[in-house]
Amino acid sequence: MRYADGGVLTAAGRVKREAVRFEAAEMFGQGVRPPGVARRLRVSRKSAYAWHAVWRDGDRSALVSEGPGGFPCQLNDARAARLQAELEAAPAAHGWREDQRWNLARVAELIHRLFGHRYTPRGVSHLLHRLGWSPQVPAHRVVGRNEQAVELWRIEPFRVR
Template identity: 55%
Template sequence: MQAAELFEQDIKPPEVARRLRVSPKSAYQWQQMWRDGGVQALVSRGSSGSRCRLSPRCLEKLAAYLDEGPAAHGWVEDQVWTAARVATLIGRKFHVSYSVSGATRLMHRLGFSPQVPARRVAERDEQAVTVWKEATWAEVKEPGRRAGATSASRTRRASRDDRPKDAPGAGADAPRR
């Protein structure tokens, strides 16, 4: 409706586009629609895309199912809702097929976000893992290299003086190319 008011004031489409933060192409299209059909032609037709296939009541039920957690619906290995699991849940409970990306959009609409499950065993003992890391791993781990022992530069060759005397080419006077 703001565009129609601006067009009525003889403001040009590029200026309308700048003021309303849209592309000039959209402003020119709106101006043409406004000329052909007046203010009514600029009334929004709603969001584009397909309609939600779940009723408002089903959406409420889905939100309640998501609040219950994945374990309540058969996923006991970890406690995260992935988009694939939500799509499966929708199919089981409402007999409606959703793609993974559609389930993601639906989750966002309901205030949830899909998560990537951590690849950990549900029975993992965090205290035992911490003790192992501090005691056993410290003993098993190899010491790191000394600083400056090697060159990380690919463009700088090691000096001939650093080579072992029996290494190939150690006795050559001229460098190879």
């Protein structure tokens, strides 16, 4: 993807891109054709032609940014804080006893149980990153691990027994 953050422009990036579209509108008003606009502004011809069509059907105001794409987050700050607390309580506190790991499907189910909102796995991933969670490969401990034997090995790893 061309833009930072997985293809999404930041607010500053949207303002900058809007300024480029306005500059293109000025050029269209002076009779510059879309290929010339694309070359001068260093944008794709496809973008220049699309902007030209919008400008021709409307005017400069038709090129105003529509804001960020996608759906707004369904959880406000208070609900996000509650979700954070529930995630820290571990999966067993919510009925998943067989495996003590969170995964995207479980978190999506938890969000639905708590708040009645449906999230896609990708949406859950974005939300978890916003809350400071990151994907990890879990470490497994052997159920029948002998801690005394492990400690002896750490003290004298090469001693033959």
